[in-house]
Amino acid sequence: MDSASYINLEERAGAHNYHPLPVVIAHAEGAWVTDVEGRRYLDFLSAYSALNFGHRHPRLTQVAHHQLDRLTLTSRAIHSDQLGPFCAELTDLVGLDRALPMNSGAEAVESAIKTARAWGYRSKGVPGGEAVILVAQHNFHGRTTTIISFSDDPVAHDDFGPYTPGFEVIPFGDLEALRTALGNPNVVAFLVEPIQGEAGIIVPPEGYLRSVAQMCRDANVLFIADEIQSGLGRTGHTLACDAEGVTPDVVLLGKALGGGIVPISAVVSRDDVLGVLRPGEHGSTFGGNPFALAIAREVIAILATGEYQQRSAELGQHMLDRLTSEAPATVREVRGRGLWAGVEVHEQYAPVRPRCEVALDLGVIVKDTHSTTMRLAPPLTISRDDLDHGIDVVLKVLG
Numbered sequence: 514m515d516s517a518s519y520i521n522l523e524e525r526a527g528a529h530n531y532h533p534l535p536v537v538i539a540h541a542e543g544a545w546v547t548d549v550e551g552r553r554y555l556d557f558l559s560a561y562s563a564l565n566f567g568h569r570h571p572r573l574t575q576v577a578h579h580q581l582d583r584l585t586l587t588s589r590a591i592h593s594d595q596l597g598p599f600c601a602e603l604t605d606l607v608g609l610d611r612a613l614p615m616n617s618g619a620e621a622v623e624s625a626i627k628t629a630r631a632w633g634y635r636s637k638g639v640p641g642g643e644a645v646i647l648v649a650q651h652n653f654h655g656r657t658t659t660i661i662s663f664s665d666d667p668v669a670h671d672d673f674g675p676y677t678p679g680f681e682v683i684p685f686g687d688l689e690a691l692r693t694a695l696g697n698p699n700v701v702a703f704l705v706e707p708i709q710g711e712a713g714i715i716v717p718p719e720g721y722l723r724s725v726a727q728m729c730r731d732a733n734v735l736f737i738a739d740e741i742q743s744g745l746g747r748t749g750h751t752l753a754c755d756a757e758g759v760t761p762d763v764v765l766l767g768k769a770l771g772g773g774i775v776p777i778s779a780v781v782s783r784d785d786v787l788g789v790l791r792p793g794e795h796g797s798t799f800g801g802n803p804f805a806l807a808i809a810r811e812v813i814a815i816l817a818t819g820e821y822q823q824r825s826a827e828l829g830q831h832m833l834d835r836l837t838s839e840a841p842a843t844v845r846e847v848r849g850r851g852l853w854a855g856v857e858v859h860e861q862y863a864p865v866r867p868r869c870e871v872a873l874d875l876g877v878i879v880k881d882t883h884s885t886t887m888r889l890a891p892p893l894t895i896s897r898d899d900l901d902h903g904i905d906v907v908l909k910v911l912g
């Protein structure tokens with residue numbers, strides 16, 4: 514079957530909840546993917562950071578094969594020999610006490626919302642049913658009905674009500690707005706992306722995360738960092754919060770935690786926070802399955818060496834320097850940290866989607882976010898030559 518036939522079949526039999534680039538991938542290795550006709554493309558998207566270690570990283574596929582032959586699923590009704598080591602290794606990596614594994618990123622966010630509310634009632638003393646969670650404008654935390662309840666993106670939000678109450682939206686990067694909102698004693702948490710991904714790789718002002726952590730601590734409010742897209746090496750650090758030397762009260766991980774092989778996410782927090790959950794109150798049949806945990810443990814081991822964080826920092830600086838210094842007149846702003854960049858064009862050159870389609874024709878996969886920003890997130894394993902090739906194509910299609 515050729516690409517057009519696969520796309521037609523998907524159009525006919527699949528739900529139309531995505532608008533993918535017109536390419537059908539059948540094989541992938543490292544930073545490169547190959548379509549059903551045998552054409553090769555450089556992957557500058559990395560499945561929105563789920564492929565931080567590239568496609569089929571040999572250490573990760575080896576562990577996956579090994580685990581497939583031993584044990585794949587237990588449910589949490591019984592123990593496995595992977596869960597304890599996973600929790601210990603992940604909490605060591607992040608510098609917190611306890612971990613709760615789930616599957617998708619949205620589930621990690623949902624789990625954090627439940628935990629924060631329970632913590633608010635049982636520990637902080639907020640009156641029952643009154644807990645408020647602060648979130649940032651232009652947030653993206655996933656697609657469940659509760660999460661889209663506090664999204665200000667009409668595409669994500671509209672027509673999916675009635676909405677879950679208990680959230681207050683404040684501007685991102687605005688400490689005064691946070692200070693005012695924290696005046697409400699029923700606030701239990703501030704849920705925020707350290708760098709906003711889907712909003713267009715929006716980096717907050719220097720010192721913002723440090724101040725957020727301090728202000729939340731002073732107000733006895735949990736600082737929940739959604740590092741699902743920004744974490745695990747993407748920004749040149751293990752966590753984006755590391756850039757400001759901040760350890761949040763709750764860290765949410767997903768995407769790259771599964772090594773590009775399995776969905777696995779996690780809530781990582783302190784004993785006094787995750788410890789509020791009691792048996793039977795929360796769970797998931799596949800959450801913490803030994804197959805995913807074994808792969809995630811290898812991801813953690815890879816990150817523990819710091820090699821990819823350093824590659825991301827060095828190659829990312831190179832990418833940012835080139836994008837900034839060689840940007841054509843169409844470009845309004847280049848933003849980023851590590852191997853993660855958003856290139857925003859002036860309004861009159863939007864939408865950038867057709868430019869992404871030209872890049873695809875030239876053999877590079879990049880994707881737009883909203884209509885004005887091209888998002889770049891090559892795998893952290895990419896070679897410098899491949900990176901330069903991808904940047905050349907991006908600059909060409911932006912010109």
Ligand SMILES: Cc1ncc(COP(=O)(O)O)c(C=O)c1O
Nearest residue numbers: 617618619653654655710741742
């Ligand atoms: C910051 C952030 N949080 C949560 C999610 C949701 O993750 P998932 O798609 O695995 O549910 C995403 C997905 O893009 C994300 O970028």
